[in-house]
Amino acid sequence: xxxxxxxxxxxxxxxxxxxxxxxxxxxxxxxxxxxxxxxxxxxxxxxxxxxxxxxxxxxxxxxxxxxxxxxxxxxxxxxxxxxxxxxxxxxxxxxxxxxxxxxxxxxxxxxxxxxxxxxxxxxxxxxxxxxxxxxxxxxxxxxxxxxxxxxxxxxxxxxxxxxxxxxxxxxxxxxxxxxxxxxxxxxxxxxxxxxxxxxxxxxxxxxxxxxxxxxxxxxxxxxxxxxxxxxxxxxxxxxxxxxxxxxxxxxxxxxxxxxxxxxxxxxxxxxxxxxxxxxxxxxxxxxxxxxxxxxxxxxxxxxxxxxxxxxxxxxxxxxxxxxxxxxxxxxxxxxxxxxxxxxxxxxxxxxxxxxxxxxxxxxxxxxxxxxxxxxxxxx
Amino acid sequence: xxxxxxxxxxxxxxxxxxxxxxxxxxxxxxxxxxxxxxxxxxxxxxxxxxxxxxxxxxxxxxxxxxxxxxxxxxxxxxxxxxxxxxxxxxxxxxxxxxxxxxxxxxxxxxxxxxxxxxxxxxxxxxxxxxxxxxxxxxxxxxxxxxxxxxxxxxxxxxxxxxxxxxxxxxxxxxxxxxxxxxxxxxxxxxxxxxxxxxxxxxxxxxxxxxxxxxxxxxxxxxxxxxxxxxxxxxxxxxxxxxxxxxxxxxxxxxxxxxxxxxx
Numbered sequence: 001x002x003x004x005x006x007x008x009x010x011x012x013x014x015x016x017x018x019x020x021x022x023x024x025x026x027x028x029x030x031x032x033x034x035x036x037x038x039x040x041x042x043x044x045x046x047x048x049x050x051x052x053x054x055x056x057x058x059x060x061x062x063x064x065x066x067x068x069x070x071x072x073x074x075x076x077x078x079x080x081x082x083x084x085x086x087x088x089x090x091x092x093x094x095x096x097x098x099x100x101x102x103x104x105x106x107x108x109x110x111x112x113x114x115x116x117x118x119x120x121x122x123x124x125x126x127x128x129x130x131x132x133x134x135x136x137x138x139x140x141x142x143x144x145x146x147x148x149x150x151x152x153x154x155x156x157x158x159x160x161x162x163x164x165x166x167x168x169x170x171x172x173x174x175x176x177x178x179x180x181x182x183x184x185x186x187x188x189x190x191x192x193x194x195x196x197x198x199x200x201x202x203x204x205x206x207x208x209x210x211x212x213x214x215x216x217x218x219x220x221x222x223x224x225x226x227x228x229x230x231x232x233x234x235x236x237x238x239x240x241x242x243x244x245x246x247x248x249x250x251x252x253x254x255x256x257x258x259x260x261x262x263x264x265x266x267x268x269x270x271x272x273x274x275x276x277x278x279x280x281x282x283x284x285x286x287x288x289x290x291x292x293x294x295x296x297x298x299x300x301x302x303x304x305x306x307x308x309x310x311x312x313x314x315x316x317x318x319x320x321x322x323x324x325x326x327x328x329x330x331x332x333x334x335x336x337x338x339x340x341x342x343x344x345x346x347x348x349x350x351x352x353x354x355x356x357x358x359x360x361x362x363x364x365x366x367x368x369x370x371x372x373x374x375x376x377x378x379x
Numbered sequence: 380x381x382x383x384x385x386x387x388x389x390x391x392x393x394x395x396x397x398x399x400x401x402x403x404x405x406x407x408x409x410x411x412x413x414x415x416x417x418x419x420x421x422x423x424x425x426x427x428x429x430x431x432x433x434x435x436x437x438x439x440x441x442x443x444x445x446x447x448x449x450x451x452x453x454x455x456x457x458x459x460x461x462x463x464x465x466x467x468x469x470x471x472x473x474x475x476x477x478x479x480x481x482x483x484x485x486x487x488x489x490x491x492x493x494x495x496x497x498x499x500x501x502x503x504x505x506x507x508x509x510x511x512x513x514x515x516x517x518x519x520x521x522x523x524x525x526x527x528x529x530x531x532x533x534x535x536x537x538x539x540x541x542x543x544x545x546x547x548x549x550x551x552x553x554x555x556x557x558x559x560x561x562x563x564x565x566x567x568x569x570x571x572x573x574x575x576x577x578x579x580x581x582x583x584x585x586x587x588x589x590x591x592x593x594x595x596x597x598x599x600x601x602x603x604x605x606x607x608x609x610x611x612x613x614x615x616x617x618x619x620x621x622x623x624x625x626x627x628x629x630x631x632x633x634x635x636x637x638x639x640x641x642x
Contacts, residue, residue, distance in 0.1 A: 082475045083474075084471050084474045084475055084637070086635055106475075107476055107477045108477050110475070112471075112472075112475060114472060117467070117468065117469045117471065117472055118469070118472070119472040121392060121396050122396075123399045123400075124392065124395055124396050124399075128392055128395060128396075129392075131388070132389065132392045136385045136389075137476075137477060138381040138385065138477070164399070
């Protein structure tokens with residue numbers, strides 16, 4: 001394992017990972033009784049490479065989204081960066097520390113929220129957990145009091161402070177979990193699916209808090225999510241991984257506008273009188289008198305609209321952007337990668353050709369395979 | 380000082396968290412009363428109404444059982460919590476904090492034990508007095524020795540549970556192992572004083588750790604002798620230290636190969 005030295009990647013870089021790999025050895029068991037006995041006597045193992053050579057640099061204060069389908073290696077990467085899991089090979093520095101060797105020193109300076117797990121004491125009100133965490137982080141009691149006041153106000157959880165955690169709703173609990181994780185003013189906070197299972201309003205609230213934290217305390221945010229909304233509303237940079245590898249590293253803006261050069265037109269005719277006008281158009285889906293087309297932005301729209309109007313009498317028409325979920329979904333399934341120089345951190349993401357014939361969705365285009373599912377990765 | 384404070388606060392929080400349930404407390408006390416009543420009936424019916432066996436009268440046997448059961452009932456949930464946390468992956472939250480994980484578990488366990496002991500002790504004393512009256516031949520000056528042995532029994536029980544709990548790092552399900560250990564502790568000293576067992580089993584049992592959980596303190600309470608105190612307490616200390624060291628060792632090994640479940 002090569003080691004990185006502090007400052008190697010510049011003082012402003014808080015996370016550096018080079019060729020990070022994690023291999024799990026998992027016991028395999030075929031079905032059936034005889035196989036169960038056999039696996040007792042002579043267990044068989046299979047090596048699973050969860051993370052396959054990830055290299056990454058994150059500057060201080062960045063809001064970075066780490067995306068990927070279930071089992072892509074997101075959580076494993078976070079757990080390596082926070083020192084919970086040891087990397088099989090590769091090297092990393094988080095705030096100048098080696099997470100594998102300096103987990104304890106590092107833990108004073110980072111925070112984490114794992115959306116599906118809890119760090120609050122279930123039977124006690126959040127305040128008790130806050131006080132305990134303050135002691136664990138060796139905070140001065142006056143400072144802790146001040147910090148708790150500050151956070152309680154910021155998160156608007158004053159009225160929840162004396163209610164046992166088990167009686168809180170998921171949304172209330174998540175706000176408290178999040179608050180608990182920033183008591184010690186971490187420089188980086190790792191959020192592993194922080195909005196999972198939350199309703200729209202709570203999601204918005206949590207997003208708002210993340211943004212404020214990033215702005216007001218200059219906290220670097222490292223976020224994984226299945227919820228594309230999280231990424232769209234929060235992050236400046238998106239790293240997409242699949243099968244343990246980075247398939248794309250781009251600014252969210254570039255990601256969006258690269259695709260936004262195309263629009264989707266949904267049109268419904270009362271009757272079609274001139275079919276020849278439709279020839280040569282990029283029709284993604286057609287059902288009776290309704291159809292969905294893809295067009296290039298700019299002149300393309302005007303031309304297509306003119307032809308559509310000449311083709312028949314239009315009852316309804318909608319022109320929309322390609323949904324973010326569809327973009328990400330395509331990248332997960334390697335469909336949207338043509339023309340993209342993968343694994344580069346680039347802001348120029350224009351000129352991407354979408355593989356349009358796979359755009360088979362019926363109405364809004366949100367049904368792509370892996371994206372947008374907030375109930376995913378269960379325990 | 381701050382380092383110590385965090386563990387003390389864990390103990391305190393553990394106490395608070397376990398004080399919540401009065402229903403739990405009532406059920407525990409009821410269970411305690413019931414098993415002692417059943418055992419008392421059993422002893423009376425099986426072999427004597429008056430007289431004694433191996434130096435135990437019914438009175439002593441009931442007090443023996445109360446002392447032994449008090450140690451066993453005043454245990455922590457460390458096995459279950461380690462087992463669940465490793466399996467569910469919740470351990471991730473416990474690992475990235477600036478403390479010693481083993482000491483944290485220990486402090487939390489001590490909080491639980493303190494609460495259980497605080498309720499089981501008065502309940503046990505009350506039951507003993509109600510059922511059979513004052514312990515015959517009680518040697519007041521031996522009580523400090525009994526307290527020491529009881530504390531050691533509880534600690535040994537804790538570290539054995541912690542040790543088995545942490546085998547979850549390797550095994551998918553270690554409840555079977557836990558069950559076996561529980562039954563051994565039950566047979567070797569809780570259910571019957573070792574004196575009632577065949578000589579060969581008794582001698583083997585005196586080498587094994589199980590009897591040093593409940594048998595040692597209960598034996599010292601009901602028939603104290605300096606000679607037995609000096610032979611049993613050092614072994615209690617030895618086994619406690621051994622299992623504490625094994626827990627620390629298995630933790631440091633286990634955490635390196637940790638495969639956090641649930642992604």
